[in-house]
Amino acid sequence: MSATNNNLLPQHVSIIMDGNGRWAKQRGKERTEGHIEGVESVRACTEYAAERGIKYLSLFAFSEENWGRPQEEVEALMSLMVKCISAETPTFTKNNIRFVVLGNLERLSEGLRTEIADCMALTAGNTGLTLILFLSYSGKWDIVQAANRVLASNGGEGEITMEQLEAALCTRAAAIPDPDLLIRTSGEMRISNYMLWQSAYTEYYFTDILWPDFRKNEFKAALDEYAKRERRYGKV
Numbered sequence: 459m460s461a462t463n464n465n466l467l468p469q470h471v472s473i474i475m476d477g478n479g480r481w482a483k484q485r486g487k488e489r490t491e492g493h494i495e496g497v498e499s500v501r502a503c504t505e506y507a508a509e510r511g512i513k514y515l516s517l518f519a520f521s522e523e524n525w526g527r528p529q530e531e532v533e534a535l536m537s538l539m540v541k542c543i544s545a546e547t548p549t550f551t552k553n554n555i556r557f558v559v560l561g562n563l564e565r566l567s568e569g570l571r572t573e574i575a576d577c578m579a580l581t582a583g584n585t586g587l588t589l590i591l592f593l594s595y596s597g598k599w600d601i602v603q604a605a606n607r608v609l610a611s612n613g614g615e616g617e618i619t620m621e622q623l624e625a626a627l628c629t630r631a632a633a634i635p636d637p638d639l640l641i642r643t644s645g646e647m648r649i650s651n652y653m654l655w656q657s658a659y660t661e662y663y664f665t666d667i668l669w670p671d672f673r674k675n676e677f678k679a680a681l682d683e684y685a686k687r688e689r690r691y692g693k694v
């Protein structure tokens with residue numbers, strides 16, 4: 459069977475894009491240079507995901523914990539987001555890409571929130587790849603906001619069910635399925651408070667490649683590896 463067999467192709471691929479700082483350091487550059495180069499990998503991976511017919515590509519771009527980085531780096535990352543989202547919007551339109559941002563968006567600047575809302579509204583009707591950016595996101599935040607949503611809708615009465623909680627996670631509320639494949643670059647083998655609930659049965663793929671070096675061929679290698687996995691979900 460070929461690796462492009464639809465059953466062997468993940469519906470939702472998620473990536474913890476890590477290693478920008480180390481990529482820059484290796485070259486004697488500022489960390490920000492690594493983030494800028496990382497945007498090229500985002501472009502390459504988005505293009506390849508669409509080419510392969512992947513339905514959902516989600517990218518962990520900024521965690522709640524990342525707010526604790528030096529102010530200068532946080533500001534550089536935020537202005538890079540504003541710049542990229544506005545620059546990429548025409549490409550999303552051209553390539554039928556639906557753009558979605560998930561996370562604790564209250565913490566973002568008004569300018570960035572406006573840019574996000576505009577791009578999401580403009581691309582909402584697109585039917586090709588859904589590209590999801592996780593911004594100011596953490597898995598624990600997601601579970602707590604879901605619990606609070608359920609409590610509010612229950613009027614504080616009765617017990618929360620698993621189905622209710624699951625349906626209120628920010629991904630499910632946006633009709634995004636759980637990730638089938640989760641890639642983490644840069645050799646770190648941890649989840650760093652990413653989709654804790656949603657990745658219960660996700661297949662993990664770790665690579666030493668730093669995010670700015672992760673392009674089409676590296677993505678293809680991860681998909682090839684996924685195609686060989688047997689997902690059992692606790693059954694035999």
Ligand code: IPE
Pocket residue numbers: 475476477478479480481519520521524535644669
């Ligand atoms: C990933 O690269 C980008 C973000 C977390 C925003 P890093 O900035 O974490 O790079 P390293 O891990 O320090 O090399």
Ligand code: IPE
Pocket residue numbers: 474475476477518519520521523524646648650
């Ligand atoms: C995880 O990377 C978050 C993102 C890629 C956005 P970090 O670099 O923040 O993770 P740790 O600190 O190494 O766990």
Ligand code: MG
Pocket residue numbers: 476477478
């Ligand atoms: Mg890192």
